[in-house]
Amino acid sequence: MHQGQQFERSVFFVSDGTAITAETLGHSLLAQFPNVKFNVRIIPYISSEEAALKVVEEINACYHEEGELPLVFDTLVDANVRDVINTANAVNLDVFEGMISKLEQELKTAPTKLIGQTHAVTNTEHYKARIDAVHFALDNDDGARTRHYDKADIILIGVSRSGKTPTAIYLSLQFGIRVANYPLTEEDLDDNRLPKVLRDHKKKLFGLMIDPDRLVAIRTERKAGSRYASYSQCQMELRAIEGIFISEGIPFLNVTEMSIEEISTRILQITGLNRRVS
Amino acid sequence: MHQGQQFERSVFFVSDGTAITAETLGHSLLAQFPNVKFNVRIIPYISSEEAALKVVEEINACYHEEGELPLVFDTLVDANVRDVINTANAVNLDVFEGMISKLEQELKTAPTKLIGQTHAVTNTEHYKARIDAVHFALDNDDGARTRHYDKADIILIGVSRSGKTPTAIYLSLQFGIRVANYPLTEEDLDDNRLPKVLRDHKKKLFGLMIDPDRLVAIRTERKAGSRYASYSQCQMELRAIEGIFISEGIPFLNVTEMSIEEISTRILQITGLNRRVS
Incomplete structure (x- = not known):
């Protein structure tokens, strides 16, 4: 050994x-x-x-x-x-x-023995659902647009750089789910309540939480030394958003130690959301 | 049976x-x-x-x-x-x-028997590469920005709705590859040559081709009855772009019958591009 x-x-x-x-x-x-x-x-x-x-x-x-x-x-x-x-x-x-x-x-049936079937486009409906979902995720990334939220299956919310975008992309690409994501900014958090556009779709909201140390590390790579990346700022934003998740009864997940795959499958499990592809 | x-x-x-x-x-x-x-x-x-x-x-x-x-x-x-x-x-x-x-x-070594290891973040370097690549793909989607092309591993080019975006997303998410994508517009095609921003990065270019019937179908879903979705327009754009691919010696792939996974793995095979994760 x-x-x-x-x-x-x-x-x-x-x-x-x-x-x-x-x-x-x-x-x-x-x-x-x-x-x-x-x-x-x-x-x-x-x-x-x-x-x-x-x-x-x-x-x-x-x-x-x-x-x-x-x-x-x-x-x-x-x-x-x-x-x-x-x-x-x-x-x-x-x-x-x-x-x-x-x-x-x-x-009691013979296999086709056709090669390359696994990732072939055998089900065009499912395939189209995935492609459409990817375009939906991109069009509705980072709060860019909110007018299509009625068509979203789920809306991920969280502070900047808490993992919303990669998770939205994975859920759409892998499972054909239509995911929007919206970053809660300092202004939103100061109000201590959800912005109106999110309140209108409350049942679709899902929150991502992350530990302050991890968030500091991620933001530091982006803007080292900035207020945005400071521990006090990260901690403040995270406390405020956790307060909103709890008071509004929004399901949320701490994603600090999780991969995109884990976050995505956990979200399906918690929300009971169904895949559009199988 | x-x-x-x-x-x-x-x-x-x-x-x-x-x-x-x-x-x-x-x-x-x-x-x-x-x-x-x-x-x-x-x-x-x-x-x-x-x-x-x-x-x-x-x-x-x-x-x-x-x-x-x-x-x-x-x-x-x-x-x-x-x-x-x-x-x-x-x-x-x-x-x-x-x-x-x-x-x-x-x-001659015992398995750890630790559960949930497959999609755990066991290699933070690799994991970071994937997340960074996803953000890179989004920031450099659809010709939105071109100033980061020196940092791209590959730049996908093709006509509108030929599959560039989902392919870029898959390559980044799955393999940590930094992918930009740039749509060749009618103006670009009229010139019958590559726009300057692409000429400067010619070795990174990879073309996506698609059959006109399929392109018509995809564009029709987006803008039914438009010139954009007409057979003659699609055929014209595709002929022009294929001409550019060939005359400029840009490797390209007809993706009509392929899934995102197939397109992506074929691109790796053709270009010899290495994954940043394994």
Whole structure:
């Protein structure tokens, strides 16, 4: 056991499509081994045995150089292409192996074996919903416009740089949800109540909170030494906004330690908001 | 075999984290069975045996109602929680089973068994790169500003509504790449050459092409009956821009049939651009 000590290992993600699935699953598994430094190569669009042979050469060259078997995660639908990849000097982590046949058995229907289906535009309705939602998020970013709030599924509110924009973007791109976001400024906070435009859509509001230390750090990168980035200013704004969230009964989340993905899925869970895509 | 005929099946994605991995892999696999209508329930943040028991009840109720075993994809790190889920009346598609132990054996190191690691902010550098890139994409969307083009990794160009913005957003959010985008307007196209601001950054340019029929459809949704959405206008703009791409030697991609994910991964492949995150 390499206890505690850091070591490296090469990893290949091989796919007949975008490789997003192989990458997502691979990263999930590798995250369980934080003391290993994984050197990742992503190889998408391998759809022929010929292309697979070249990948095998690359994997073998890597093994030859490093003296340790590279890890190979693949999501290849075509068994012939998969068989070629499996000839490499590597630890094969075949994602689809077993699962597809288990599903075939259970569903009593044959898989299409069509490659690149995962991220293909198979459902144009869903696809359009996502694109429309992205444009909606951009058009309604940062309080730029408020006249479309009746069409929003949710309106994120928070102080400047609390994570509203990236969260809005993720929710729209991934789930097709129409998200507006509105920054509560010092003026709004001085009033100690919601601006009218938000009061009219109170049921759609969701608040983002963040710890003052983190907010100071983020704002300092933007405007170092400014009042905007000072601890006292950040703390004041955050106390005021938390007061509004609580007194107005607006659901909110402290996002300090969270990634965009976590914030977004938590928001869905808390609000019960449904995805427009699945 | 249910050949050709459409039938339905319930699916559960269960996770101790965001459920994004379970969902991504599950959708990949289910995409192989397009004649089945899958009714999906996503259940994130199941981190205790108690919470898992409630999920088991929900799965069993579903089985009871439908008379067919639901499919359950799970990415649970804790074996005890997983064991509880596995008691449900369901077809268990345990994503991590086997893979984690295979990795443990090969890496000769124990998994942390910490839950929710996949989409946690484990690498703050990478995380910051993504957030910064999203803000960069928004600030440099649609030719809004051009003075930061020296800091861009890539500048997407194309006619209005050819998919530049969603692609820029995806590349930034997913891969931390700094993407600007610039729409070539009729005036630019009349000149039959690149505007100066783009000529100064020619090596960063990447073109998006789209078929006229598709462009007409997209523009019609926005401004039905307008000259902007007419076939002749779309065709004229596309011919002109393709001419510029070719004469200027700008790499480009026809994105008509592609999803944002496909466009984005193809662009990385064609340009050899490196992700800032992995």
